Amino acid sequence: AQSVTQLGSHVSVSEGALVLLRCNYSSSVPPYLFWYVQYPNQGLQLLLKYTTGATLVKGINGFEAEFKKSETSFHLTKPSAHMSDAAEYFCAVSDLKGGGADGLTFGKGTHLIIQP
């Protein structure tokens, strides 16, 4: 069974500082990995995904993540935080059941707080 662990339920950074949100996964097969962002009272929006190919993936809003197989990690980073980045962030792994039946297993989320 897949599982996702997000270290730190809350992360606080100053505006302009580096953002680092940690995600570790367990998977019996090469995974597909995702980061989603959720603003209050809104649905999940895909930030970026890793499926195959380059292990450093770039997403929207200046975020990027690196897939490290040896560490089973997929940490999310952004060089300079902006106030608008304050939101809930979820790391997810695809269940890889094939045939389009790829339900997602999510971590518990990290609430990102931006200090002015």
Next chain:
Amino acid sequence: GAGVSQSPRYKVAKRGQDVALRCDPISGHVSLFWYQQALGQGPEFLTYFQNEAQLDKSGLPSDRFFAERPEGSVSTLKIQRTQQEDSAVYLCASSLGQGPSGGYNEQFFGPGTRLTVL
């Protein structure tokens, strides 16, 4: 274009009542997923449809939960005899399904229905 829509956005039910939550996926999307997101938690998979066929219902927590997608488009998640532990946000997502090369197609999420059971 229109995204995934869900209705109602908020639902308050008394314990024991039945509720029905609706999902309108993006037109042409073959795959449809339901997730349950409890307060302070990540979404958890409930069930999956490919067109009108419910291919996976392994995440449904009890036989009080029932989902359907009779014409392969709109889906309804029904919860019978609601309990307080059913209080959560119910998210619907749709995707194009598996691509011709077997690649992954992104799931697009609706805004969710917040269910509160009193």
